[in-house]
Amino acid sequence: MVLRMVVGLVLTAVALAIAGRRLWWLGRVALSGQPAPERARYAKAHLAGDLKTQLTEVIGQRKLLKWTVPGAAHAATFWGFLVLLLTIVEAYGALFSRTFYIPGIGQSAALGFIEDLFATGVLAGIVVFTVIRWRTSPRKEGRRSRFFGSHTTAAWAVLWMIAAVVVTLLVYRGAQENTGVFPYAGDGAWPFASWVVGRWLHPLGYGVNSVLEAVFILAQLAVVLAFLIIVVYSKHLHIFLAPLNVMFSRRPDALGPLEPMRSNGTVLDFEEADPDVDTFGVGKVEDLSWKGMLDLGTCTECGRCQSQCPAWVTGKLLSPKQLIMDLRDHAFAKAPYLLTPEGQREGLPEAARAEAERPLVGGEDVNGVIDPEVLWACTNCGACVEECPVDIEHIDHINGMRRHQVLIESAFPTEATTMLNNLERRGNPWGLAEDRRADWMAELDFEVPVIDGKIPADVEYLYWVGCAGALEDRAKKAVKAIAELLHVAGVKFAVLGPAEACTGDPARRLGNEFVFQMLAQQNIQTLNEAGVAAGSGKKVIASCPHCFNTISREYPQLGGNYEVIHHTQLLARLVEEGKLTPVTPVTEKVTYHDPCFLGRHNKVYTPPRQLIDAVPGTTAQEMHRCKGKGFCCGAGGARMWLEERTGKRINEERIDEALALDPDTISTACPYCMVMLGDAVDAKKAAGQARQSLEVIDVAQLLIRAVKLRQDQPTQAPPAP
Numbered sequence: 001m002v003l004r005m006v007v008g009l010v011l012t013a014v015a016l017a018i019a020g021r022r023l024w025w026l027g028r029v030a031l032s033g034q035p036a037p038e039r040a041r042y043a044k045a046h047l048a049g050d051l052k053t054q055l056t057e058v059i060g061q062r063k064l065l066k067w068t069v070p071g072a073a074h075a076a077t078f079w080g081f082l083v084l085l086l087t088i089v090e091a092y093g094a095l096f097s098r099t100f101y102i103p104g105i106g107q108s109a110a111l112g113f114i115e116d117l118f119a120t121g122v123l124a125g126i127v128v129f130t131v132i133r134w135r136t137s138p139r140k141e142g143r144r145s146r147f148f149g150s151h152t153t154a155a156w157a158v159l160w161m162i163a164a165v166v167v168t169l170l171v172y173r174g175a176q177e178n179t180g181v182f183p184y185a186g187d188g189a190w191p192f193a194s195w196v197v198g199r200w201l202h203p204l205g206y207g208v209n210s211v212l213e214a215v216f217i218l219a220q221l222a223v224v225l226a227f228l229i230i231v232v233y234s235k236h237l238h239i240f241l242a243p244l245n246v247m248f249s250r251r252p253d254a255l256g257p258l259e260p261m262r263s264n265g266t267v268l269d270f271e272e273a274d275p276d277v278d279t280f281g282v283g284k285v286e287d288l289s290w291k292g293m294l295d296l297g298t299c300t301e302c303g304r305c306q307s308q309c310p311a312w313v314t315g316k317l318l319s320p321k322q323l324i325m326d327l328r329d330h331a332f333a334k335a336p337y338l339l340t341p342e343g344q345r346e347g348l349p350e351a352a353r354a355e356a357e358r359p360l361v362g363g364e365d366v367n368g369v370i371d372p373e374v375l376w377a378c379t380n381c382g383a384c385v386e387e388c389p390v391d392i393e394h395i396d397h398i399n400g401m402r403r404h405q406v407l408i409e410s411a412f413p414t415e416a417t418t419m420l421n422n423l424e425r426r427g428n429p430w431g432l433a434e435d436r437r438a439d440w441m442a443e444l445d446f447e448v449p450v451i452d453g454k455i456p457a458d459v460e461y462l463y464w465v466g467c468a469g470a471l472e473d474r475a476k477k478a479v480k481a482i483a484e485l486l487h488v489a490g491v492k493f494a495v496l497g498p499a500e501a502c503t504g505d506p507a508r509r510l511g512n513e514f515v516f517q518m519l520a521q522q523n524i525q526t527l528n529e530a531g532v533a534a535g536s537g538k539k540v541i542a543s544c545p546h547c548f549n550t551i552s553r554e555y556p557q558l559g560g561n562y563e564v565i566h567h568t569q570l571l572a573r574l575v576e577e578g579k580l581t582p583v584t585p586v587t588e589k590v591t592y593h594d595p596c597f598l599g600r601h602n603k604v605y606t607p608p609r610q611l612i613d614a615v616p617g618t619t620a621q622e623m624h625r626c627k628g629k630g631f632c633c634g635a636g637g638a639r640m641w642l643e644e645r646t647g648k649r650i651n652e653e654r655i656d657e658a659l660a661l662d663p664d665t666i667s668t669a670c671p672y673c674m675v676m677l678g679d680a681v682d683a684k685k686a687a688g689q690a691r692q693s694l695e696v697i698d699v700a701q702l703l704i705r706a707v708k709l710r711q712d713q714p715t716q717a718p719p720a721p
């Protein structure tokens with residue numbers, strides 16, 4: 001007993017010292033990042049009002065369970081480990097007394113059963129993981145594998161390690177059954193797995209079983225302690241960090257609004273900011289906030305983000321997983337430099353100083369950590385953030401680096417220059433004259449009031465048309481349909497016409513926070529002067545999901561608060577209230593493409609589908625990738641204005657998926673998506689790969705066919721003469 005106790009305690013002391021040293025180092029690395037006081041607010045919200053979400057996220061494994069089989073395997077392993085913490089207590093107790101049991105519950109047969117149930121659950125999970133990893137290994141699937149680029153050898157080692165934790169546990173418990181010190185009362189078969197192992201070991205006799213009991217208790221503790229060390233030195237660090245990362249996440253704002261620019265934890269005021277003193281975006285890894293650093297350490301390399309990323313799927317260099325791993329490897333390699341006081345860095349090893357000199361963004365020629373092609377390939381679609389089981393905020397990392405590249409380095413794709421200039425000079429990305437914003441109304445057979453000063457008292461809605469809606473030919477048709485539907489339903493609305501300017505979304509997503517703020521402040525002033533601020537009783541209708549997202553969720557950062565509704569939400573309500581009655585059949589197969597900034601970023605999935613269903617005669621078809629797993633059209637993140645030179649075009653990938661359903665109509669609810677998908681359909685038609693009759697339209701255009709036809713063509717047969 002004494003030897004068992006001494007060996008067990010020495011092993012524990014050594015392992016805790018190694019793991020503790022590593023955790024201390026990791027903590028210092030994380031805190032070398034910028035302050036992030038706003039995260040305390042998020043944590044408070046998660047822990048107070050949002051505790052249920054926190055529990056479903058971490059304990060309930062919500063995001064993991066969206067992937068049924070691997071999610072169930074992970075949940076079984078995670079829950080198993082929670083329960084098996086009790087067996088570790090028992091193993092430590094057995095170092096001091098062979099007959100140890102946890103006071104109060106330790107002799108209950110139910111506890112023995114539960115422990116064995118979860119132990120076998122962990123083993124089953126490991127078997128499933130093994131099969132998944134084997135079937136989808138990068139060697140077999142190449143870059144289609146979500147594990148492509150992950151540290152697979154370490155992952156295999158950990159799988160075997162976890163299996164060893166359970167096997168050693170069952171062997172010592174089986175031996176305990178035979179030596180008579182197994183603590184559980186009543187029928188010894190309740191802890192069924194231990195009982196089975198005990199039956200196997202029984203023929204070896206009391207002496208051998210006593211030795212096995214002692215050796216495997218120590219082996220169990222040794223494996224657990226070795227596992228602890230592996231965890232803190234590997235991607236399995238997420239076991240400790242994931243709950244923290246989830247607690248401090250920006251959820252639900254990690255999708256939707258971008259973060260304001262901060263320097264040293266304070267929101268940057270461009271009037272006062274000094275590039276020599278302040279942090280402009282992320283130009284060095286230590287410009288990340290400590291939460292950004294925490295993200296890097298938390299990544300499990302599961303590859304869920306990578307498998308859903310439209311850039312990666314279509315053959316671009318960008319993988320959100322690889323981006324996080326590259327930043328992490330760089331942060332760890334640069335850590336000796338970061339953790340050494342400035343005057344003492346000369347004495348650092350050459351490798352640490354060389355790592356410190358690597359540019360964060362740069363091509364192979366300058367040994368950059370993140371290739372510029374990676375940085376600019378992102379569409380900000382949010383699939384990575386949505387999928388990540390540990391709430392890593394990839395878009396914040398990407399846009400932080402974009403901000404620095406644009407504002408400090410002036411290094412961004414040259415084709416974006418025109419768009420930015422147009423925004424600054426004309427307030428729209430195309431550089432068209434302001435008065436062209438009213439052109440679309442010329443085709444209407446009714447008047448839309450253009451606000452000149454304050455919105456009239458009897459007008460409830462301000463329709464924010466958006467640049468594409470006002471100026472792009474295809475999008476204009478959707479805007480016209482929306483206006484007509486509102487008119488038919490008797491909704492009183494007005495527009496800003498030439499007084500409307502771009503919300504600033506393309507500038508902000510590109511990283512030009514300065515231009516964004518300029519446009520946002522101008523629009524906020526216009527909207528406030530129009531008298532539509534929140535609390536005024538007036539509402540803003542946005543038909544562009546980018547405008548919808550920016551006005552409703554980003555303008556509050558600058559003091560502009562409005563009640564904003566997307567046109568699909570309003571139209572669905574009008575149909576429900578009977579103010580729009582689509583009765584004329586439109587006999588078509590219709591598939592719906594979820595715009596990322598409406599769906600994933602703002603969770604508006606149902607109203608557009610309700611509109612399609614409301615049109616009689618339509619057969620709604622869902623693409624394989626829809627709703628939360630929807631696939632981007634390729635336009636977000638200012639990608640609409642950038643060339644797509646590598647791999648397959650994202651819009652063509654999406655259209656190929658739609659064409660597999662052979663639809664008559666592809667519908668959507670975003671002018672950007674209409675343009676991108678429309679272009680891809682045109683290319684397919686030109687190549688003879690799509691029917692000439694195939695259309696890409698807004699759901700409002702579909703709805704108005706059923707509503708308008710009814711007015712033009714009486715649906716009831718004329719009375720018999």
Ligand code: SF4
Pocket residue numbers: 305308309310311312318319320377378379380381382383384385394395
């Ligand atoms: S936001 Fe979309 S495009 Fe950008 S990294 Fe994430 S998944 Fe890829």
Ligand code: SF4
Pocket residue numbers: 298299300301302303304305306320321324384387388389390391392
């Ligand atoms: S970032 Fe998240 S989803 Fe992507 S590999 Fe890491 S843990 Fe998985």
